[in-house]
Amino acid sequence: MEASKADLLSLLKAIEVLAPYLDEIVIVGGWVPFLYRRYGQMPSRHPSLRTMDIDVVVPRHVEERGRPTIDELLSSAGYKARFYGSDVPVVKYELTSPVTEIEFLTPEVGRPGKAALAVQHGLTTQALRYLQILLENTRKIEVNDTICGSALNLVVRVPSPGAFIYQKGLTLSHRHSKVSKDLYYIFNLIDSSKELRDSIPVEINSLQSQYSAGWFRSFIRNLNKYFPESGAEGPALVATQYSGPMPAETFRNYAYRTFRDFIQALRGK
Numbered sequence: 001m002e003a004s005k006a007d008l009l010s011l012l013k014a015i016e017v018l019a020p021y022l023d024e025i026v027i028v029g030g031w032v033p034f035l036y037r038r039y040g041q042m043p044s045r046h047p048s049l050r051t052m053d054i055d056v057v058v059p060r061h062v063e064e065r066g067r068p069t070i071d072e073l074l075s076s077a078g079y080k081a082r083f084y085g086s087d088v089p090v091v092k093y094e095l096t097s098p099v100t101e102i103e104f105l106t107p108e109v110g111r112p113g114k115a116a117l118a119v120q121h122g123l124t125t126q127a128l129r130y131l132q133i134l135l136e137n138t139r140k141i142e143v144n145d146t147i148c149g150s151a152l153n154l155v156v157r158v159p160s161p162g163a164f165i166y167q168k169g170l171t172l173s174h175r176h177s178k179v180s181k182d183l184y185y186i187f188n189l190i191d192s193s194k195e196l197r198d199s200i201p202v203e204i205n206s207l208q209s210q211y212s213a214g215w216f217r218s219f220i221r222n223l224n225k226y227f228p229e230s231g232a233e234g235p236a237l238v239a240t241q242y243s244g245p246m247p248a249e250t251f252r253n254y255a256y257r258t259f260r261d262f263i264q265a266l267r268g269k
Contacts, residue, residue, distance in 0.1 A: 236252060
């Protein structure tokens with residue numbers, strides 16, 4: 001299901017409120033393919049997925065530099081901070097109209113440590129592995145739209161296509177309830193155009209040398225786990241998210257071939 005007008009309004013409002021920090025933060029998660037498609041001149045061959053939650057990656061320390069804090073900006077705009085978890089509570093910012101939930105994330109660096117990290121006064125983020133890939137490899141997208149009758153013209157940072165796919169693939173084994181969506185996001189990008197089909201493996205092979213060699217092995221292993229054959233779990237999971245015109249069996253076979261070609265391209269075969 002495509003994003004609704006209410007979903008889009010929630011995203012645009014959040015971007016507008018966070019404008020003082022857009023040079024430092026990165027919009028991640030399910031909104032990335034949508035932003036590429038709607039504003040980034042990257043048309044998709046397949047339907048996008050509806051997404052509501054807004055995930056934002058921030059550095060492990062966010063300086064104020066004379067600006068209101070992120071917490072102050074959101075609180076002034078009517079967002080309510082809700083804390084989840086007992087041992088190390090994580091804050092999410094929620095709005096009732098339009099319904100919005102914003103969660104801030106930050107890279108986990110070194111050995112596994114605290115599940116949450118205070119990156120700025122009033123802002124506690126969830127610390128997760130591999131997020132530096134998204135924070136350090138970005139593209140800028142100019143968002144020109146209208147919000148409540150007023151023109152919005154801001155530049156947001158999103159992960160580059162290769163970085164987005166690399167991080168998604170690395171976390172597949174940790175996101176059991178979201179694997180089908182994550183696999184569909186990967187499929188949708190690598191099958192968007194010949195240009196992306198060719199450039200994404202090149203970018204990921206470049207990322208292989210930028211980060212731990214073990215990460216690339218894990219990435220390939222995770223993909224192979226889901227796509228050993230056309231009747232495997234991966235094609236079926238991708239198919240659960242597909243709402244296009246292909247018959248189910250045809251689509252599953254197509255998704256399998258797309259992923260196998262992608263894996264072979266990464267291996268240089």
